[in-house]
Every structure is written in structure tokens, then in C-alpha cells.
Amino acid sequence: MQDLLRRYGFGLTLAMCLLVAFWLVMLVIVPNITLFEQSFRPYLPVTEVGGPKDVYSFNNYMKVFDGDVERSFLGFTFHIPVHVYTFGLTIFYSMVTTVICFVMAYPLAYFMAKIVNPKSLPTLILLLFIPLWVSEVLRAFAWWIILAFKGPLNALLLGVGLIEDPIRWTNMGYTGVVVGLVYTYVLFMLFPIYNAIQSLDTNQIEAAEDLGAPWWKIHWRIVLPHSKPGIASGSVMVFMLSAGSLLVPSILGSTTSQWFTQTIDQWFKDALDWNTASAYAFLLLLLCTVFVTVAMWLFKVKLSDIAK
Amino acid sequence: MSAGIDLENVCCDFGTFRAVDNANVSIRPGEFFSFLGPSGCGKTTILRMVSGFIEPTQGVIRIGGEDVRGKRPNQRPTALIFQNLALFPLMPIWENISFGLEVRGVDKATRRKKAEDLLKLVDLPGAADKMVSQLSGGQKQRVAIARALAVEPQVMLLDEPLSALDLKLRQHMRAELRAIQKRTGVTFIYITHDQGEALAMSDRVGVMSQGRIQQIADPREIYNNPVNGFVAGFVGENNVFEGTLGTVAGGMAGFDTAEGPFRARISAEAAGKPVKLYVRPEHTLLSATPGHENSLPVTVTEVSFEGAFISVHAQTEKGKILVAEIRNDGQATVPAMGAKLYALFAPDRAALLPDANVRA
Ligand SMILES: Nc1ncnc2c1ncn2[C@@H]1O[C@H](COP(=O)(O)OP(=O)(O)OP(=O)(O)O)[C@@H](O)[C@H]1O
Ligand SMILES: [Mg+2]
Numbered sequence: 001m002q003d004l005l006r007r008y009g010f011g012l013t014l015a016m017c018l019l020v021a022f023w024l025v026m027l028v029i030v031p032n033i034t035l036f037e038q039s040f041r042p043y044l045p046v047t048e049v050g051g052p053k054d055v056y057s058f059n060n061y062m063k064v065f066d067g068d069v070e071r072s073f074l075g076f077t078f079h080i081p082v083h084v085y086t087f088g089l090t091i092f093y094s095m096v097t098t099v100i101c102f103v104m105a106y107p108l109a110y111f112m113a114k115i116v117n118p119k120s121l122p123t124l125i126l127l128l129f130i131p132l133w134v135s136e137v138l139r140a141f142a143w144w145i146i147l148a149f150k151g152p153l154n155a156l157l158l159g160v161g162l163i164e165d166p167i168r169w170t171n172m173g174y175t176g177v178v179v180g181l182v183y184t185y186v187l188f189m190l191f192p193i194y195n196a197i198q199s200l201d202t203n204q205i206e207a208a209e210d211l212g213a214p215w216w217k218i219h220w221r222i223v224l225p226h227s228k229p230g231i232a233s234g235s236v237m238v239f240m241l242s243a244g245s246l247l248v249p250s251i252l253g254s255t256t257s258q259w260f261t262q263t264i265d266q267w268f269k270d271a272l273d274w275n276t277a278s279a280y281a282f283l284l285l286l287l288c289t290v291f292v293t294v295a296m297w298l299f300k301v302k303l304s305d306i307a308k
Numbered sequence: 309m310s311a312g313i314d315l316e317n318v319c320c321d322f323g324t325f326r327a328v329d330n331a332n333v334s335i336r337p338g339e340f341f342s343f344l345g346p347s348g349c350g351k352t353t354i355l356r357m358v359s360g361f362i363e364p365t366q367g368v369i370r371i372g373g374e375d376v377r378g379k380r381p382n383q384r385p386t387a388l389i390f391q392n393l394a395l396f397p398l399m400p401i402w403e404n405i406s407f408g409l410e411v412r413g414v415d416k417a418t419r420r421k422k423a424e425d426l427l428k429l430v431d432l433p434g435a436a437d438k439m440v441s442q443l444s445g446g447q448k449q450r451v452a453i454a455r456a457l458a459v460e461p462q463v464m465l466l467d468e469p470l471s472a473l474d475l476k477l478r479q480h481m482r483a484e485l486r487a488i489q490k491r492t493g494v495t496f497i498y499i500t501h502d503q504g505e506a507l508a509m510s511d512r513v514g515v516m517s518q519g520r521i522q523q524i525a526d527p528r529e530i531y532n533n534p535v536n537g538f539v540a541g542f543v544g545e546n547n548v549f550e551g552t553l554g555t556v557a558g559g560m561a562g563f564d565t566a567e568g569p570f571r572a573r574i575s576a577e578a579a580g581k582p583v584k585l586y587v588r589p590e591h592t593l594l595s596a597t598p599g600h601e602n603s604l605p606v607t608v609t610e611v612s613f614e615g616a617f618i619s620v621h622a623q624t625e626k627g628k629i630l631v632a633e634i635r636n637d638g639q640a641t642v643p644a645m646g647a648k649l650y651a652l653f654a655p656d657r658a659a660l661l662p663d664a665n666v667r668a
Binding site: 201203204206207208209210211212213214217221222225226 | 359360361380381382386387388390391392394395396398399407408410411412455456458459
């Protein structure tokens, strides 16, 4: 603070602080608090808002437990409230997305950080970034085209002879969604891991090899532990972004896939019930946060590690 | 168990840059061998070729008589101690030390036992459960040595392991390293740019400059009979005279300089090359009377008392500064400033040496 004052003078410092405060208060805190408050009030016709029925309750939150359906998952059949089921699947497939992103990003990050010639690294990073310049909608549609029944993927697989009949990719439950999410968010996994591995002293890898370690042991004992904070922050980002994504599931979802954000969206737009929608949105936020916290605790990652 | 190492015509190129040029050396089993040279002369590169991180562009490396070309570091019986140690910061000390055993599938109890034995060997008992960050520089050093010894290598490769330590600790660790080497009988290849370290610790020293090995000999030979000006200059101080070579006969030669004619030793290899005259300060004597040869009048310009010896700077009539060191035996007379004396040196204490052996 003293530093800021000295460097920019009083006027500029005040202006900067006010702008940040404005952004935080008006664009983040106020709308969220409003929604939060709304989420505890019933959805009423305009005339009754503020009337005797307009009281705070958890009713909106309890709606997730309405409407039991029979579902089967991984061979088990059970009765479960439909929204809880959607929520569970959202968490599950967000995890799947996170794991796939990790499996794809880790080797690439290692390659970029330790193997590739530093001279060609900027080109490589540029190539990785180019897809990010295209809007998310276009990217999702691009995959929609790729995965289409008569699309290039099927054509390729048929051509190579791996499959005999074209596959309806976008009609296979969550396949399309997961593919789209991985594609959209994999870089959020790549760069934290890249940063972490890059900060590892190459001599440590060589020391391990010199002591006789095979490559997998070097990764398991040296590189992975060192890059754990990067993996953790990448995973948290990919997981949260996936669970909160609306666009990808809307475009690449199949008839049998339902993402929790789509449920929220339906409360907002189809039912016009903002109160329940807000309640669901906060549920998603809360439960994802709890889930991430538990996962971090399980993997013994500290928040301060991630911030690094 | 220890193995000898032979480098035969080994070269290493990085692009067009030749970091190691035609190295030939045969290191004996159980020997303490040092490579000595200034920064960037290719010492680390040689070590990395022996340990297997770089393949030589030409030539053969043998460890224990076996050609190791194409073998990865994890298949060679060498253990490298890195310039920055490269301990594993996320493992406790004992796991660091026993990492090589863990890799070999040794069970945990045995590993722990071995780690504690090695900690005793390097005089660091009770540190097994500490983390690397809790140790001092010298202690980390010992852990690195223990970690390398744990895999029972036939050859230990040490890349300037003491450079990060302060003087006192460095001297202590020198003795320690030497003792460990004697105790284990493992071949040590030691890299340093500190000539005192190399001369004090080694059985033999290889002096390097610009990728070439200049001389391989035991420390006394290196100091007393350097083969060229680079070696003479790198392992000690010299008074150097430029001039033209006169007649050579019986290992001695005349040498005409601006300061007058001198006579000095010359080796068979040096004869025919451009040479300079090198005299060590401790062989430069100051006398009130001129000698019958190799003597020139000087004026004392600076006297500094160094404790064990007295260093005297004296200027010749042509303005050249010579350095003479007088051993302080308790009754040595210290020349006065401005005193007019004669600097003398014995012909067999002065050498006519060519410049360093470098690429044309
Ligand atoms: N990977 C590399 N690519 C290109 N040049 C290199 C590489 N490694 C080393 N060199 C060059 O080779 C030469 C010798 O390097 P080396 O590391 O062997 O020096 P050194 O004798 O160990 O020096 P120091 O005492 O500073 O550690 C240096 O000029 C260096 O710039
Ligand atoms: Mg080096």
C-alpha cells in the first residue's frame, strides 16, 4: 500500500482502489448477494411479492429431492430424485473430464518443460493457444461436426477399418459432453502442470536416473510429487469449470445427458423461477467446493501450495 | 569394488562448438583423480560423458574395461554427485540416501538400516528423519555423498562438490572426502577449478584448458614440472619473461629477453615451439650481490607480510615487476622498501614453456 502510494501518488492510488472496489462490490458481491437472498424466498406472482406468503425458507433447496425416478448406473438400479441424480452425474463426469485432462496434459507438460528444445517452445505454446482464440461456441460446434454421424471421425475410423458401422457419438450418453469439456479445458490443466514441472531442477531427474531409477520411477517419486501443486490447481480449475459449464453440455449433449447447469438454466429460463434457480446454483457452488476441499484433503494438498 | 576408466580419443561437440577435444586418459581402479581447469573448460562435460548423460561424438569410454557407449546412466556402475547436489527435497534424508536401493527393490527395513549405516560413515548420525531443507551446506554435502555411496558404485564422480562451502568447511570436507575414498576404495573422479583442492587431495591431476587435457601427472609433478605456460600459471604464481630462444643443449637453453640473457630448463617437446620463461616466486631469490648468471638488478617496491612467507615486489630497470617469496623461518631478513638488490634464480628452477595446447 505504502509502495503504491509512493509510486503512483494519492490520486491514482485512490482511483485504482475505488475501481477495484466497484468491480468487486457492484459486479460480484451485490448480484450474488441478491441471488443468495432470493434463493430463500418462494417464487410468487408479482402481486404477492412482499406479501404474507413471501417468507424465508429452505423450500427451494429441498426441491432437489423431489421427483424420484428409477435409474441404473454402472449396473446398479435404484430410485433417486432426478435432480440429485443429475447432480451426481455432473460431478462424476466432471471428474472423468478432469482425469482425462490430467492424463493428456501431464505427458505434454513434461515434454514441454524438460524435453523440447527451448527454442521451439514459443511455437509450441502458440500452437496450443490458437484454439483458444476461437470462441467456445465455435469450438463446441466444431466437435459437433467432428462427432457427427456422417462426420470426419466416423469416416476416419471406417476408413482405417477400426469400426464397421458409424457410431452415433453424440447420442452415447455423456461422450460428447466429456469430449467437448476436455477439449475446452485441457489447457487449464496443462499450464499449471507445465509451470510446476518447469520449476523442477533437471539435475534431480538426472540424479534419480543416475541412481538407477527407470523412467516410471523417476516420474512416480520425483516429478509427480514435485508437480502436485500444479496438478491440484489444474484439477480444481478443470473440475469447477466443467461442473459449471453450460455451453458445452447444451451443444454436445445427447438426449440422455443432462448437466446440472442445464437444470439450473431450465429453472431460470423455462420455469422463470429465479428463486429456485438461484438455490440450485448455490447448491452447485457449495457442493463443488466441499467436494474439492475433500479431494484436496484426501490428496494432502494445501491451499497455500496451489496459490504458489 | 572399483573400476578403472579409460577415455580414448574422446570428443564432445555441441553443434559446431567442441567442448571436449580428443581426451585421452586412463584412470586406475581405486585412484583419486581430479580434473582441474577454469570455468567452461569442459570438466562437467567429461563427467557427464562418463556417467552417461551425454554420448561422446567421437571416441570410446571404458569403465572397468567395458565399452559403455549407448548405456544409459542407470545402467552404468557410476554415481554422480552434482554441482548443486540435487538432493530430493520432498523426501526425508534416509529416503534420499536409500533411493538407489528402493529402485533396486530392496525392502524398507534393509534400506533404513543401510541409510543409517551410511549416515554414520559420513559422520551425520541422527539425521535420518530430517528434511533436506533442515540441513546446513556441509551436511547436505555429506548426504549427497552417502546417497551416491548407497548404490555401491565402482566409480564416484564428483562435480565441484565443495564449491558452495565456506573455506573452513571446505578444508574439513577435503580431508573427509579423501578419508571416505580411502575407506571405500572406490575410484573417485573429482572436478574442481580450485588448484589447492586438486593438488591436496588427488593421486593424479588432469589439467584442462578449452576442452583439451594439458597435462596428466601427480600433484608434485604438475606443480614442479608443468608442461606448458597454462599449467604453470593455473597451479601457481610465476614471473614470466618473453624473449627468443637461444641454443638448446642437454635439457638447458639460453633465452634472450629485454631484461638480459637467461639460462633455463627446456623439455624436448618444448624445443622448437615459441616459449616463455617461467620462474616461481619461491624460486626467485633476492640478494645484495649479483649471481654469475640469471641475475638482474631490482628495486623493492612493495613488501607484504603473509605470515608463513613474505611476498616482495621488486621492479627491474626496464620497469617489470617481479615477485619473490621469502619463507618466514623466524629470522629471515625482510628487505626494506626501495632497497637496491639483485633478483636471482637457479637455471634448473626456471623453465622455458610453450603456451597452452589449444586448437589453432
Ligand atoms: N548443452 C550444451 N549445449 C551447448 N554448449 C554447452 C552445453 N553444455 C556445455 N556447453 C559448453 O561447453 C563448455 C564446457 O562446459 P562445461 O559445463 O563442461 O564446463 P565446466 O568446465 O564444467 O565449467 P564450470 O567450472 O563453470 O562448471 C562451455 O563453454 C559450455 O558453454
Ligand atoms: Mg561444471
